[in-house]
Amino acid sequence: MNDYLILASLFICHILGDFYLQSKAMVDAKHFGQKRKPLIVFDQELGVMIAHLLHIALHALVMAFVLYFLRGIEVIRLSDTNLYLAILAIALGHLVIDLLKSGWRLKMMSDDNAVITLVGDQMAHLMWILIVWAWLFDDLNNFSGLLTVNHLVIFGAYLLVLRPTSILVMLLLSPHTPKNGDNQIPKAGKLIGYIERAVVLTLIFVDQYTAIGFIIAAKSVLRYGESGGNNTKLNEYVLLGTLASFGIVLLVGILARVALGFEV
Template sequence: MDLKELLLLQFIAHLCLDYFFQTNKLAKQKNTIGFKSSFLYWHGLACFALAWIFSLQLGFALAAAIIAITHFLTDGFKLNLIKSKYFGRYAFFIDQAIHLIFLTIVVVLFDKWHGISPSIGVPINFKYLLVITGYLVCLKPANIFIREVFKVTQIQVSSDNEMPNAGKVIGVLERILTLTFIIVLQYSAVGFLIAAKSILRYGNNETLKTEYVLIGTMLSFGIAVIAGIIINFF
């Protein structure tokens, strides 16, 4: 294992922590009452555990503790950021950027001062880790990212005739298919997928709703395409 693989493992741990191991309800509670949230403290402990486990080395305990503490403090003070007149709408992006910056700094300094020496002799393949990361990003994180982009740009359209969460499921499926097609270099299949969705979803006279769906679709496909390009690059 080298630095880039440890960084990627820690990023996967972060994805699991912030997107798959907490519900929207618990995340909202954390963002609403900050340090008064009991879940925030469990979240901090889970951050330490995941960072340590995904490092695959016992000597990473102190680094994992630092990552957990900075994650805990960032989430705790996020309430103040949300209430900010100028930065409130960007709270999600600022919060995630701070988490990733601290995570990167800690891992780089750990490599410099301690060195990377896995306690478990498990072969790590960087490209396989990238593929796993790409698919993880295309699931719940991408849905939340797109939702926050709409929130920042203040785009909102009522959708009384739509099934609850249907858009999320469609988005996940299209990103998984798009990423798979790009990894296996079947770019024409991506074009067919976009064309098929265009025919099915945009054949109506509701201009505002059509534009809303189009923006979401382009963001969704964009995430999968960028993930696929990065994976193929390495």
């Protein structure tokens, strides 16, 4: 089981490095051809390369910290050679994929395919991690009972339905975003989305699908009451965001239940 623990750990490291430890400014700094004031160097392309290298260094540090920590408490067992090879191979592969994505964005010169680009980019990263894992660790058979695959699957599922899902829903809604007034609480929508997706995922794990319907109904009634049913565009925007958010959480939760061996 040790090899699957390592795989789950590498996936979590990727989610942390790509979503939770990377700000929007860091993402923008990796895009070729954007009109912005360089932060480190005056040459724009060199600045983009430096931003990519800093991002890769961050990923490598996250992987090193997590793998060393898990090995130190004897959750996983792996040699120094395999540990260094895994970090180096995944970091270099991540750099190549990110550079290809940046080149694709420059070629397209449009954010119309932002959702496809994000999903394709993340699938490429996860596939590369799987390839490196199969190369280095698939023949390991050690197991530690301190931390199980089930724990990491659940933790990874919660990570996926928070910031990554928030970004994906934001991209899905960006073409339909209504103009907001000044009477809204800053970032309230993002916090509400975090909480509701965490609650829904928890309900999925405890097999309480009926309660999810009550949450959707209550939110829909509340939003409809705020606008009095007069703002059709706002109502459709909220409904689209709610269905997209809940749909993604349901998919992640069901896949996690399948991975854990639960009945769906």
